[in-house]
Amino acid sequence: MAKIRHNNIIDTVDSVLSVSKKKGIIHLHAQDQTLNGQVLTLNGHQVLHFGTCGYLGLEHNPKLKEGSIDAIMRYGTQFPMSRTYISNPLYSELESMIRTMYNAPVVISKNCTLSHLTTIPSIIRSTDLVILDHQVHASIQEAVKKLLSQGVAVEMIRHNNLEMLEDRIKKQRNKYDKIWYMADGVYSMYGDFAPVKELIALAEKYEQLHLYVDDAHGMSWAGKHGTGYVMSQMPEGLYRKMILTANLGKAFGACGGLSLFPNEEWYNKVNNFGGPLTFSVQIEPATLGAAIASARIHLSDEIYEYQEELQHKIEYFNQLLKRTNLPLVHENNSPIFFIGTGSMDTGNYLVQELINDGIYVNLATFPAVPAKNIGIRITISLNNTLEQIETLVDKLQLHFKRALEETNQTDEKIRKAFKMAPLATSVEVKTPANPASSQLIVKKFDTIQNINAAVWNNYIGNDGMVDWNGMKFLEDSFRDNEEQENNWDFKYYVVEDAQGELVLLTSFVVALHKEDMFSQASVSKVIEKEREFNPYYLTSTGIFMGSLFTEGNHLYLNKNNAQWKEAFKLVMDELYRVQENTQASNIVLRDFDAEDKSMDEFMVDQGFVKIDMPESCVIENLNWTTEEEYVESLSRKNRRHYVQKIKRNEPFFDVKVKAQLATEELEHAITLFKNVKDNNFSLNNFLFPEKLFHLMNESKDWEFVVLYIKEEYSQNKLPVSVCFCHINSAQVYSPMLIGMDYDYLMEYGVYRQTLYQVIKRANALKCAKVNFGISASIEKKRVGATLYPKVGYYQAKDNYAMELIEATIAVEKE
Known part of the structure; x- marks a missing residue:
């Protein structure tokens, strides 16, 4: 399987927060x-x-401060033992008070995150199903990720969508012993509430449904004895099928996490061996002293x-x-x-x-x-x-x-x-019009035919397959097809300043795509199993710079023009209008230089997040005339690879370059491409329409590098590899697709041999360079390609699909 560089969500978050940190908004020190x-x-x-x-400001309450001081003086700064052996004397007093407040057995952890890590894996079994609310706190989602590796099924529904929840219960209730819905009582960003009463009614309707609710932000300021918002919705006490977690920090004024249980059985399971509860350090005496003082307030009318x-x-x-x-x-x-x-x-x-x-x-x-x-x-x-x-x-x-x-x-x-x-x-x-923006002129087109070919090629098209003819080819290929995913709307934008100078030139497509397009291959494999029954599962309309077929530079932006940011903002405004009209779920701007810091900050400010894209692989040295000169251009390690993996296998092949394939051979080439598509989930998109291949076969801008196994080595007379290659107006050679027979792949090194034969062909045509695309970068580097790190910028209407994929599917090492 061809590997690509996948995005790391930590890097994405870092790029966003770094902008705010630079502006003095986060990571401040009081x-x-x-x-x-x-x-x-x-x-x-x-x-x-x-x-x-x-x-409630209890962290400054004199009673809590006195409780902390007294506890330190009596018990020291810590009690360094596992609770499995002995607990600090203050624990039993606090547990008794919390049990009185909630009228339920309680396990106390050092913080809420540890409460989830302690409770969730102890209670949930592999025969259970977990359904997460989209906005449930990240600490719960992190605890649930531990379950994925244990084979527990995890799903996600949109925020507070009880209709969606009930639909999942109906479909899954006969497959699992219990269905656990996990939510927050009070959501930490928007301050809205979980529909607790309605959830309990649903749990009464379906015996399999159980509830796990985190009321960290509802604690103290609501409820009898300050037991929180969720308990305020349950006047008869903790619901029989609910585990409730709460916080001794925040409004309570101390620190610690609570796990409250409706029965002794669940309590004992967690308390006896609750993972981190067993091997983590205990809450410090000072904090326990403050918590006890706060609990006294909660058990009085003062609360x-x-x-x-x-x-x-x-x-x-x-x-x-x-x-x-x-x-x-x-x-x-x-x-x-x-x-x-x-x-x-x-x-x-x-x-x-x-x-x-x-x-x-x-x-x-x-x-x-x-x-x-x-x-x-x-x-x-x-x-x-x-x-x-x-x-x-x-x-x-x-x-x-x-x-x-x-x-x-x-x-x-x-x-x-x-x-x-x-x-x-x-x-x-x-908002008054931006004076700089008002001096710019935006021109919009739905076809490349309305843009001057020389202008397009000079600023964008000369770089690869996206020349004027190439864009016209794509327009013809991706329209009037039976499959909705293969009908694209093309959008072109030209921005000029008051003097008529070109500031920005770019193109986009509006197209149906798979939400896991850039996910890890193991993730896409899981999702594709669901698509066997539901072909459009986790798919949506998106707006993509360039297209879903091409790679490389799709944007001309004159950064020497002082109005370049305003020009970009005007194009974004146009994209938002398109998004509203098409109900597109996301916008993806792609293939930018990974080292362009000014673009990073600008795009983050506009509400986009940076994502790592696969590297662009380019053969830039075609200035050789002999095989020896080509080999000499490689590194010592890659020369050895060439001799052992490519040169040694070259005698097995007949190589032909064809301007056009016969009908049967074209059909076989399409089949070979489908082989590759079915074996490569690293870049997961829809299968291209057959019209695309037939138009290639008719175009003077395309040719086919075809590899056969010689007759003395195989009775197979059909090609074992076909590379679909585009030659643009600037003599840039772009092998866009490849089809291979996997029965011969390993024994004869078909893929590596195809790469080499493509380079030879480009050299013979005296091409300027070879654009080798974005997958299998290690193999392409071995034959002389330079790798250019690329990034994209992503903006979604909401994070639902992204978080569903991240929270519910375990990533396996490829």
């Missing part, structure tokens, strides 16, 4: 000598603190005074927001609020300006939210006064308006991104 929960000192000046998860006061401030903030046009994504009575900004650029600018003006809020960015749904998370706590909340709203309005103006964003775009109702026309927030 500079205070003491903290009170109201203000922080950042970069030398004070800011009001609207980013805490300590909603209700705190809850009532916080609700008053939350309601006041809601009232103030209603008087504004700020795009509040969810209105509710939780202490978490989310104001949408849409793009990273706008979010970064808004947070920066707020910090400079004395207000701290959290930037919510990818992957916590989709790259197109950036915003600011605001939290209200008891530490905030009503006057400070008024100041927050005033400054939010001021800087939000400025952020729109400075980043060329509009309220309309933001509301569309979050699927919010538009503002009434009378109060629409208008």
